[in-house]
Amino acid sequence: MTGYHIDWQGVQDEATEILINYIRINTTNPPGNEMEAARFLEGILTREGIETTVYEPASGRANLMAVIPGKKGEKPLILLNHMDVVPAEEDKWDFDPFGGIIKDGYIYGRGTIDMKGKGVAELMAMLLLQRYRIPLKRDVIFLATADEEVGGKWGAKWMLEREPRLKEAGCVLNEGGCILMRDDGALDHYEIATAQKVVAQFVLKAAGKTGHGSMPHDDSATVKLIKALHRLVEWEPPVTIIPPVREYFSNLGTIKATKETSGYEDIEVDPAYAAILTANTQYNAMIKNTLTPTILKAGQKVNVIPSEATAAFDCRLLPGTSSEAFFAQLREIIADDTITITPMPEFESKSLPASPTDNELYDAIVQVAQRKDPGCVVTPFLITGATDSRFFREIEVPCYDFSPFRLRQEDHKLVHGHNERISLENLGFASEFIFEVVHKVAAG
Numbered sequence: 001m002t003g004y005h006i007d008w009q010g011v012q013d014e015a016t017e018i019l020i021n022y023i024r025i026n027t028t029n030p031p032g033n034e035m036e037a038a039r040f041l042e043g044i045l046t047r048e049g050i051e052t053t054v055y056e057p058a059s060g061r062a063n064l065m066a067v068i069p070g071k072k073g074e075k076p077l078i079l080l081n082h083m084d085v086v087p088a089e090e091d092k093w094d095f096d097p098f099g100g101i102i103k104d105g106y107i108y109g110r111g112t113i114d115m116k117g118k119g120v121a122e123l124m125a126m127l128l129l130q131r132y133r134i135p136l137k138r139d140v141i142f143l144a145t146a147d148e149e150v151g152g153k154w155g156a157k158w159m160l161e162r163e164p165r166l167k168e169a170g171c172v173l174n175e176g177g178c179i180l181m182r183d184d185g186a187l188d189h190y191e192i193a194t195a196q197k198v199v200a201q202f203v204l205k206a207a208g209k210t211g212h213g214s215m216p217h218d219d220s221a222t223v224k225l226i227k228a229l230h231r232l233v234e235w236e237p238p239v240t241i242i243p244p245v246r247e248y249f250s251n252l253g254t255i256k257a258t259k260e261t262s263g264y265e266d267i268e269v270d271p272a273y274a275a276i277l278t279a280n281t282q283y284n285a286m287i288k289n290t291l292t293p294t295i296l297k298a299g300q301k302v303n304v305i306p307s308e309a310t311a312a313f314d315c316r317l318l319p320g321t322s323s324e325a326f327f328a329q330l331r332e333i334i335a336d337d338t339i340t341i342t343p344m345p346e347f348e349s350k351s352l353p354a355s356p357t358d359n360e361l362y363d364a365i366v367q368v369a370q371r372k373d374p375g376c377v378v379t380p381f382l383i384t385g386a387t388d389s390r391f392f393r394e395i396e397v398p399c400y401d402f403s404p405f406r407l408r409q410e411d412h413k414l415v416h417g418h419n420e421r422i423s424l425e426n427l428g429f430a431s432e433f434i435f436e437v438v439h440k441v442a443a444g
């Protein structure tokens with residue numbers, strides 16, 4: 001529907017070849033080593049005559065920016081993707097996670113979904129824009145970053161501090177949502193993340209007197225920490241429904257069986273219903289501030305009372321909750337002035353409002369989705385993890401986190417897991433989908 005006669009099977013074959021070689025470049029972070037990946041992408045882009053720059057924020061680390069300029073000076077569209085991947089436990093995989101292996105219509109490998117596959121689909125859109133000399137009203141920027149999986153300090157954050165034109169973008173397409181399929185292969189819905197939870201990790205510390213394990217006393221760090229932990233894990237954070245989440249449930253209410261969803265439109269009214277929702281871990285995380293104790297440390301020797309005991313919490317807040325206010329509330333619950341709460345600033349993120357759904361990129365995704373799957377439900381939602389989009393939302397650049405991959409719940413679980421894979425069909429479909437979206441937003 002773009003007026004160009006593109007050989008989509010050829011595009012899928014080319015994307016497949018590129019992805020196989022991209023997967024073979026091991027960018028496990030840490031350490032990252034994105035430079036080799038950036039040089040690989042640079043080779044493909046410059047061969048087509050696309051203006052491409054590789055940046056080296058730290059030794060061996062790399063970001064890449066490629067630009068196809070637009071004529072009318074409208075705000076740029078950024079196709080954002082990260083080159084680094086999370087570690088793979090190679091002995092738990094059926095295939096070499098960095099082998100770029102194809103079997104039964106799937107490419108297996110770390111990063112096939114998160115997110116080298118999406119990166120390649122975005123790359124294909126760039127190549128097609130260039131090959132067909134499509135006139136553009138705005139710059140289309142392909143931005144491949146380092147370090148997303150470990151906080152983005154050398155990646156998106158670093159690039160935003162150095163490249164002013166990134167700050168002028170009108171919209172960013174990133175990863176987060178997808179096209180969710182039911183187990184029987186039918187479409188469930190499209191979800192586009194417009195917001196993410198706020199990272200507010202912290203360490204709880206109890207201090208006390210040391211002593212011999214044979215003579216317990218009242219000022220024990222371990223006992224104090226256990227009491228504090230008990231109060232925190234027993235506490236039920238209240239249910240809070242922020243606007244994109246309300247919209248999400250109300251949209252799902254239109255497609256799921258009524259017995260599952262009666263009440264989706266109005267979850268705040270019925271607390272009993274909220275209790276049912278919180279049994280689903282994803283829904284629970286979408287409607288509550290969560291605090292998860294993950295690291296406990298105390299003691300070296302069984303007969304010595306340690307003077308210090310700590311617990312680290314992975315805490316994720318809903319947008320709109322301030323971490324200061326939340327920590328103050330936790331102090332009240334703990335009710336022990338000798339216990340300290342220390343935020344872990346290296347992972348902290350800011351509380352940012354959701355990106356608006358009245359943006360041309362959001363509209364374009366909806367329109368292309370309706371053409372591919374007439375009558376489908378497309379909904380905004382909140383992701384519980386963190387992506388590079390937060391650095392753009394911080395400076396009020398709207399971000400839409402969406403990969404046009406058709407995935408079942410179980411496929412989705414392969415992200416960061418074993419045997420991560422993407423079907424060739426999905427890779428081809430995503431390449432076509434993204435090209436059509438980019439064409440809608442930028443051609444003219």
Ligand SMILES: [Zn+2]
Binds near residue numbers: 082115175
């Ligand atoms: Zn990712």
